[in-house]
Amino acid sequence: MATDQGPEHVLGEGDPGDDVFRRYRYQATYAAIIALGMFRQDPDIVEVFAEHHDDILLKLRSGRFNAVQVKTQQPGGSPFKASDDQIKTALRKFISHERSFGDAFERYTIATNHQFFRGDNKASLCFLIGKARQAGGPEPAHMDNRLSAFVTSLLKAYKPNRFAGGLRGLAS
Secondary structure, three states: OOOOOOHHHOOOOOOHHHHHHHHHHHHHHHHHHHHHHHHOOOOOEEEEEEEEOEEEEEEEOOOOEEEEEEEOOOOOOOOEOOOOHHHHHHHHHHHHHHHHHHHHEEEEEEEEOOOEOOOOOOOOHHHHHHHHHHOOOOOHHHOOHHHHHHHHHHHOOOOOOOOOOOOOOEEO
16 A cells, blocks of 8 residues: 555554554653753753653652653644543642652653643643642642642542642642
């Protein structure tokens, strides 16, 4: 079957690895760029782990960690919203780290090849992060009602008695 597109644009027939790696290519490239940064003089990152607790886990010179969840989407798709399953799964993972490892994490990042929905409502992850930064305490009850409801829904998966530690350093 002839095609007018080059082989770099067409998946190989009968090779599921083409499709699998296409979906993970952004993640692998992102991790490689971070790893190359370790060659700088006095790098902050001393180890890069792929698919270990997170899509990318970075060990810092301080001994603490940065967790990176990579979320990709085909061009033309809708912007990521805070209520999307991929985003909620990433946030649940970050909350799990807080519960399991306490103060071991310095930052949480959701990296993407796409865009985030922007707006002044709870569908916008950026809006919720801003509200979290303004919140006066680590308990969901101390937060704006919209943010509190969102955080509480995430915490239900873990049934904690209290929200220990808050979400430190969540990057937007």
